Amino acid sequence: MKKIAVLTSGGDAPGMNAAIRAVVRKSIYHRLKIYGVRRGFVGLINREMHPMQLSSVADIIHRGGTILHTARSPEFLTKEGQKKAIEFLQEEKVEGIVIIGGDGSFRGARVLEEAGFNTVGVPATIDNDIPCTDFCIGFDTAVNTVTDAINKVRDTATSHERTYVIEVMGRNTGHIALIAGLAGGAESIIVPEAPFDLAEVCSRLMRGVQRGKLHSIILVAEGAASAMHVGDEIKRLTQLEVRVIILGHLQRGGTPTAFDRILASRLGAKAVDLLLEGQGDHAIGYCKGEIKAVPYDELFKNKKEFSWDDYQLASILAI
């Protein structure tokens, strides 16, 4: 009987639990021994691993966060830390590992791969910045959270006839800002992928005001600019009443959407299939409606494409 392990690593994302559930249940279905590692690579170094049963993943499909906990492990970046983790996996005779996380975690997976373990990556990050997949687990939930926030802000923005600048996550990408901005009807979307001109943002705002618009929402991706700075500049250039909101970590939490749960179930199950076939060195992706395995190397070489069509559309619709 093969023995495999599952861990969650890096930034958490809603839907990680649904992925853990899929990995555990699919493994048990195929009569594999499945173990859960706590706190990502930290747990491999500190030998925190326990057997998982069907009941270990009961009642978690709808919960945000990760029951295995997640962490960033500076120690795993060192040769000594990696050696500890590898020795532990060798002693425990673990044959395959499913790593649920972002691209940093997949680079960690690569280290284990080079030490002789089959690893399969399951992309989970609200930033959606992994090129092997159209969607990463957690992105859809984060977009819905931001859209819901925009709806609420829009109510108060209309009542007070104010301009709101909302800062969203995404690290050095603007995927959340773009898609949530499109869904929420933001007047301007500021992303790191596109150069922006605050004078142009202001003239767009003023055109709206002249047409009798009661409110404006400007979405800023954290990697593009500080919302505080953008808010101050808009106030200075337009004399409008401006408020700034930084959504922060609430974008990482909450009940995963049906889309994220289904995605997580499919990707998690496919990861186990790969390990059953004796394959590793791949991440699982969802591309153009298909679930497929992508070599880590291909993923490390490429950069996730920014949807310029959507960016242009958002700009046209917010005319």
Ligand code: ADP
């Ligand atoms: P994410 O997986 O969300 O991108 P990080 O980039 O923080 O998150 O990576 C998670 C962990 O993966 C890091 O704390 C580190 O332990 C490990 N890791 C990241 N990059 C590497 C690397 N180049 N080599 C080995 N391990 C890495």
